[in-house]
Structure formats: C-alpha cells, structure tokens
Amino acid sequence: MSSITHNIDEKRIFIINRSEIKDRLDPIYFKTVHDLEIVARTSFKVEKLSDIAEMKRGRFGHRPRNEPKLYGGKYPFIQTGDVVRASIEGGKIKYSQTLNELGLQTSRLFEEIVMVITIAANIGDTAILDYPACFPDSLIGIKPKDDNTLNLYYLNVYFKYLKNYLNNLAPQAAQKNINYQQLGPTPIVIPPIEIQEKIVKIYYDAFNNKQQKEKEAKALIENIDTYLLNELEISLLFRDNSISNRIFEVNLSNLSGDRFDAFSFYNSLLKVEGGKYKNIKLRELADIKKGQSITSDKVVTGDYPVIAGGKISPYSHNEFNYEGKTITVSASGAYSGYVWYHNEPIFASDCCVIKAKDENRITMDYLSEILKLKQKEIYGLQQGAGQPHVYPSDLVKLNIPLPPVEIQNRITENIFELRKKSIQLEKEAELVLNDAKNNIEKMILG
Template sequence: MHTLSQHINSNKITIINRSNLEGRLDPLYYNSDLTKFNSGIYKSIPLRSVVLSFKSGIGAGKQDQAIDENGIIQIRPTNIDENGFLKFDKNVYLPIEKKIDRLEVGDVLFNNTNSQELVGKTAILKEEKELSYSNHITVLKPKRDVLLSEYLWIILNLYQKNKIFYAVCTNWNNQSGVGIELLKSLRIPLPPLESQKQIVEVYQSAYEQQKKIEEESEALLTSIDGYLLDKLGISLPEKDNSLKNRIFITQLRQVTGGRFDPKLYDKTTTSLKQAIKETDLKQFKVEKLRTFIVQSLAGDWGIEHNEENYSQEYEKCLVIRATEFDNDFNLKLDNSRVKFRLIKKDKISKIDIQENDLLIEKSGGSPDQPVGRIAILTKDILHNNKISYSNFIHKIRINTSILNPEYLFCYLKTIHNIKLTESMQSQTNGIRNLIMQNYFNQDIVVPILPNGDFDLEKQYEIANHIQSLRAKAMLLQQEAKNILDNVKQQVEQMILGNAY
C-alpha cells in the first residue's frame, strides 16, 4: 500500500487502484460522492439494468421553431429549475405537424448538457401535457416493476446536488456533458419498491408543503402591480388579442421621422399610455423620466481578473450584468456565478456608484421577456462588494429632493411587468436593445400635495408598502427552500441507511 509523505496535503491527492480505473484519468471522476451513495445498505446497480430506454431529443434553431405560441413546447434546460421541477416561463415552440417524439407521463428528463454546475438537473413529467424535448435533454423510461420514476428523479437530483455530475461530466468549450453511455453505466442504490415508495411519499409530502408556501409568496408578488396602479388611479385596459384588435391604423405624421415599428403604435401600447395620462391630475403629476435624472452613465465590462492584467490603475469589482437582475425582487448577488473583473480606477471614479442609484438593463432580454428591467443599489449591496456594472447596463441617479428612488424603482418595475417597456426597444441579431431616448421620455406618475409640490411622504408610503410585500414574499420563498433542503437530507439518510 502506498503511503504519502507527511509533508503532502492528503486532501489534494487522489489514490486509486489501477484495476478500478474506468477509462478516464481525471481525478474528479474518482473523487466524487458516488462512492458514498453506492456503499450504503442497498444494492448498487447500473442504470442500464433498470431503465428501458435512453433517448435524447433534437436541436431546433430559429428556422425550426413555430411562430409565437402556435406549437408544442420543447423542453430545454431552461425549463428545469434548480430543484428539478418543470417551469414554463421561457418557452420555445416547435410546429405541431413536426414529426418529433412526445413526452409521456412518468418520463424522467435528464439535462445532459449545461454548465458544469448545472449539468445533471433532472425533471419528471407528472401529468398529461403535449411536450417535446431538445438534444440537451435525455429521456429515461424506467422499468416500473423494479424502479419508480419518482425515485429515479429523486436520486438523480441528489447526485446533482452532491456534485456527482460535476465530477463525472466531460468538459468542452465552456460546456459540460453527460453522454448516454456514461449515463447507462452510472450506478445508483436500488431499494425494494416498498422502500422506494416510502422515500417518494416523504419527498412528495414536503413538496406539497413547499408548493403551498410558494403559492402564498407568488400571491404577494402578484398583488404588487395591482396595488401600485390602484394607488395611482391607473386602470389598465382589458387585453384583447383578437385579429380585429391587432389590426390598427395610425397617422402618417406620427410615424414620419420616427420608428417604423408596429409595437410602438398598436392598440395595446397606445391604450396603456393613455391610461397613464388619464390619472387624476389633482392628485398626481405626470412628468417625463428625464426631468428627474441628474446623472446618466453607461457601464464598462473591464478586463479579466488575473495576475497578468493586474496593475495599480485597476481595481477588482463585482460587475453587475443582466443575468443578476431578478424579475421578482432586486439583484441576485449571492451565488457563485457573479463575475469579478478589473475596472480602471478613473472609470470607477467617473461612474461614482452611490446608494439609491438605479440600474437599467439596456441590452439582453428574451423572446418572452422585454429588455429594460430595473434594479436599485441598496446600502447592503454596496457594503458587501465593490460594485461596477457592465456595458449592457445603464445607470441613472435622480433628484431625491422631489422623487423617492425606491418609489421610482417600484414604478418602473411595474411598467416593465405590464409590458409597456416592450414598446421602447429594438431587436438586432436576437438581442433586444432598449432605446434610451424613448425610455427617458416615458411618463412617470407621481403623487402631489394640494399645493402642487411632489409628495415625498406619499411616495415613501407606497414604496415602503411594496418593499414590505416583497420582504414577506422573500421570507416565504426561503421557508419553502428550507423545506426542500431538509427533505433532501432526510431522503439521503433513508437511502444511505447506517452507512452514512
């Protein structure tokens, strides 16, 4: 038996018998938690022994997709959340007549290609729904007499959580993959069916608790736009997507010298703008956003953070990108995917980041999401990191003597949610770009005092109520997350038994 020198850190060394090599020499492959799961009280078997079929879907570029929502949703990695549940907030559709495999109830959907952190997340189809799947999804159909679909779904997600797929995947060009042959050879502990059912029941009970709490959180978040619009006396027009309503006529003088873009002049956009203008002018002022702005600055992506690039003229910053914008709350900066870059000190001095500055997403978006999301720089955010922002983000500072920054943050977030921001953008090469002139010219409704001055106290009251709703919703989401995290640990113990 080989022994290491006492001067060598054993945590940085992996020793394996030659007879145990499986055709790969990368140490991560042999240093994962896979051994832990396969050394428990239940027999360990390769997936090929208990799964009837492994099949990946097809790729679909823009030319292969259906127009709008007239098609079948193709399940992609973005349709699987971090806990292995299907979500349908950002969808790609394929033509109904296209000859493609459809999913069946009980199918287990394994994400075979993603970043190294996310590869291996797995979903299950629990109800009848006409769906297809992409080449980045491998569908597993278990032998139901020995392996429950729900148990397979749970164990694969436990593997993902324990970074087993992180360790065993193959990496190339910033992507990581788990091929079908590797998946077939992957060993899992296989309890008797009765034990599998008990594990699934425990997990299902926790999931139902979690879902109920998440629904409470979602209800709070959904109420925010209605509350704000009601406080401002704005009544949204009823949505009418009929063919008759989608056909409209506009005056030539309105188009001349401007954008030849139907979204800017359609009935939905003009009705939304009119609803804002028709608020009670005895209680509110309607002013252009630009009248409140005292500073407006573009961002900088900087350079890669490494020893070669580092010099006294640069400073390391957490650079906020569009991916850090959160649709429900503010900024997501507490994960491992944030980017630190080197920004020139004179640029940092110029952009002059301060508390209550607002960040606007000016490039990005998606087919289902307009560009133009908004964020606010709070004291906590600035305390935790040296902050900068990318060239896809724009920063504004407003005159706080007449307008509360948190009120404006809440207002602009609602304007984005009702999709009025969609009329302020253009699209090139699949990327949506905010037309800053149009954005700065949008109407802002602000409460006023009887003498006509801006009512800062009322602004604060509205903003404070909205932020309290968001805080309650966030606490509920954390409670729901804790329920799932705890049941994952409980289920892991049930699978490992006395071996862990």
C-alpha cells in the same frame, strides 16, 4: 500490504484493487466513487444500475434534425431542455415539439413510464416521463427490472444526489457527455421498498409545499401593482389588439413637437397616469443624466457593479460614479427601458440615471415604485429596430402622479412589507426542500 510514504498527502491519493479496474483507468472516476458519501456510509445493499434497471437510449437518426417534414404529428418529442426544466421544477415533462409518422420512423416511441436522464451537455438531470413520447440520443430512458425491489420514483429522487458524481464521470472535453458504459456501474443504494416509498412521499410533498410558497411569493409581488393603482385611483385603459383596431387616426395637432411614428401613438394605451393626484412631468421632479461610457477592456475588477444595457450587471469595477439611492433605466439593447433601483454605489454606464431633485417633494423610494409601475410604458419608448434605444428626451415627458410626501411614505412602507413577506416565503420554500433532502439522505444511509 501497500503503504504510502510520509511525504505524500494521504488526502490526495487513494488505493483501489486491481480487480476494480475494468473499463477505464481514470483517477477522477475512481475518486468520485470513493468520495460518494451516500454510497460509502449506507447500511443498505448497493447494486449497479445496469444490474437492477433496464436502460434504453433515445433515437433520432435523420440529418438535418430540423427537417420540417418530420414534425407536426401526434407523437410528443422530448428535448434535453424539457427534462432539465422538469428536474428543476419537480413536475411533469412539458414538450413543445411533436413528430409525425415519418418522424417516428427515425425515432423510438417510449410507451412505458420511465425515468429520463440527460447524458449530454446537461448531465444527470432526471424526470419521470409518464406518457408515450419520443426523444433523441442525448437522453436515456430507465425503468426498474423488478418493481418490488426498486421504485421508479425513488430512483428519480435518488439521482438528485448523484449530479456531481455523474458530471465527473464525463471525459474532460469541450462538450461533456456520458454513455451506457459509464452510466451502467452507477452505484444505487436500495433500501427496503417501504422506505423507498416513504422517501418518495417526503420528497414530493416537500416539492409541492415549495411550489405553493413560491406561488404565494409571486402573487404578493404581482399585487404590488394592483395596490399602487388602487391607492392612486388609476384605471388602466384596455387595448384591443384585433386587426381592425391596429388602424387608428391621430389629429395633426397631436404630432407637433413629438415623435412622428405609429408605435408612439399605439403605445399610448400603455400609459399609467391620471388618478386622484396631480400628474407632474418627470423633468420637473428629477434630474436625468446619461451614464459614463466604459468598455470591458477599461474595467478593473472591483466591488462596484457596472450598470449597462441589460437586467444584470455584466461585470464589476474598482470605481463608482453614483452612490446612495439611484434609479437607472437601461439605454440600449433588447432590455432598453428596464427600470432598476439601487441603494449601493454603482458605476452607471449604458443607462440613464434618475435622481430626485427634492426628496421633500418626491422620495426616491416612491419614484422608483412609480417607474416600475410604468415599466411597460417605458419599454414602449424604445426606438430603432436592430438596436433599440430609450432616450432621456422621452423619459422626461413621463407623467408622475404626485401625492403628498406623507402618503408617498405610507405607500412605499406597505410595498416594502409586501416584498419582505415575499422574500420570507421564498426562503421558507428553499428551507422546506433542503430539510426534506437532509431527511432523505439520512434515510438512505440507514
């Protein structure tokens, strides 16, 4: 009997039988199988995937793959990204490409219902393909050999617990991928078919519940703009985007002292202004300054997010240059004009910084809501083709509806409650699915 000396950490090594080593002598692989708790602890029988399911790899042999003459027919052509999205969203696989008869000759049409699994780059994402379609060799179609022993939809749910296992199967390389030989020995726990069916129902009921709560959360956020427009009694102008309405006239007097370009006037219909309260120029209500330039090589990682030209902070810094309630507007790049409200210390870099001059006249909370309401209008201020910019000189001209402060406070309190309810629904959505996954794991363990 083999034994381990006392000076070796038993948690970092394990023993396997020589008979278990068939195709690869790979410690990571065997440790992964050894640590797969859902298999190690189950009371049900365990079979290799290759013994209980048929596997067929997709095909697309033509090079280059983007040859236009192969596309635009009646045969759906599924891509890896389509399966990843369906796996995350828990729904039907949606496609954006089709093959014609010529494209079909270089591919393979899957006509039966199969579970499709990704085996390259994104490894281990699965979804059910329930209509005839083609896909490339980065995907494998799988279906049970015996439907009375293995439920296809159960297999799809079961693979949600194997993603880390499958990732660890892939040889360490620049782009990970797995093949038949690595996927075939995957251990599949097989409860009685009636338990499999219960697991499928629990999972899909939970996913539907999750999606419903997420839909309600999204609706609450979308209703914020409607609520704000109604409170301010602002009616948005309708923009007819037909060809005939893209030609328009502007009086010469309207060009004086302002931007001399068609987009400036065309985007005037995006403006959110007017209503029952007096409109005041932003320059009278707030100070607008440029952020402080900083390059990545000057950044010292710290606790304060650097706010630059995008929708997320690219890195953190060990210093901040603004604290308290602060509004930033991205100054350059594809997302120039993006409005972001902060209530923490930040390092403002490639952005414009907006601070209320007098919060007894306009609160920062209210001003941030108005600027978010005007997001499309602010995006319309972009100038430049290759690298768009939004400048403080244009922001200062924005018209801000200005109700009394007590009404501003009431409005922002109501919006805060809407956001709070939305966040709660999103948390509930995640909890519903996590509870279902925990219950399913217990059922698989037996």
